[in-house]
Ligand SMILES: O=C[C@H](O)[C@H](O)COP(=O)(O)O
């Protein structure tokens with residue numbers, strides 16, 4: 335005889351667990367005056383670059399993902415020194431990615447599984463993430479992240495100067511709605527197939543007010559009513575096995591942005607499909623972008639570089655004591671000395687020309 339399962343709710347839900355509220359996490363780790371100043375300066379500098387009021391390029395540079403706070407802090411100390419050296423031409427923002435969108439499955443980042451052992455201690459992940467962002471901002475480094483889970487900005491966006499919406503979520507209404515309320519500028523990647531239309535549609539959506547379901551600081555389900563975010567821009571990351579950082583692709587992107595009547599602000603992601611996922615190719619992309627600027631490009635405002643202390647990537651071992659310090663556990667990265675060399679080269683190449691371009695005031 336056929337047995338019928340009468341359960342109609344939570345059929346596929348194993349369990350739920352109540353989390354700390356955003357307000358309680360912030361009360362445990364409040365924004366210090368120094369960190370606040372760093373966030374304000376970071377956001378305003380990037381807005382000024384997007385508005386053509388600051389001649390510099392902004393570079394989002396750092397590990398593909400953060401899994402080890404000590405390595406992230408060591409990286410940050412080096413980046414801070416470099417940022418000072420190149421500050422006349424390049425504004426360096428540290429890539430502090432805690433949430434990884436996966437093509438299928440895999441480790442989803444420090445917030446989701448901080449112990450990297452499928453224990454999914456999100457409560458711990460939120461604490462570690464907020465603490466690290468506070469520490470980095472207190473060092474005077476502006477931080478960038480990918481806004482993936484629509485709830486996590488409530489916990490730490492007050493410490494973020496620039497956000498990305500990734501290639502897998504640029505077309506998602508949920509992510510466009512969330513971005514319309516984010517306090518930082520937001521870069522929308524082109525789709526994984528290389529299509530730019532989804533990112534341009536995102537810009538047209540995100541600049542408008544939205545009302546949607548979310549959580550408030552007290553952790554209550556709420557209607558979130560937003561003003562719209564005027565500081566959206568596209569990020570070219572290549573796709574479908576082809577790059578799109580070259581001057582022809584950039585010119586085509588400019589034409590599409592102009593047709594959509596949105597500002598011609600383009601960021602180039604030197605990694606992902608623009609480097610065919612070979613991190614060693616990223617400095618070549620950086621150099622090509624420098625040459626485009628020397629030859630008169632007016633639309634490129636920033637770059638993204640995946641970089642860590644050590645070159646390459648590693649799989650997460652079952653025995654975590656076997657993890658190699660300072661090496662990515664997601665996409666491959668260039669190492670620190672290559673990063674330093676490539677950024678200094680860009681600075682020396684562009685230092686004279688940048689003050690003469692894009693200035694609106
Ligand atoms: O930047 C990171 C990865 O490209 C992205 O998270 C997808 O990774 P995956 O294809 O290894 O899942």
Ligand SMILES: C=C(OP(=O)(O)O)C(=O)O
Nearest residue numbers: 435500501502523571606
């Ligand atoms: C996931 C990322 O990129 P993309 O969305 O372009 O694949 C990333 O920058 O970490």
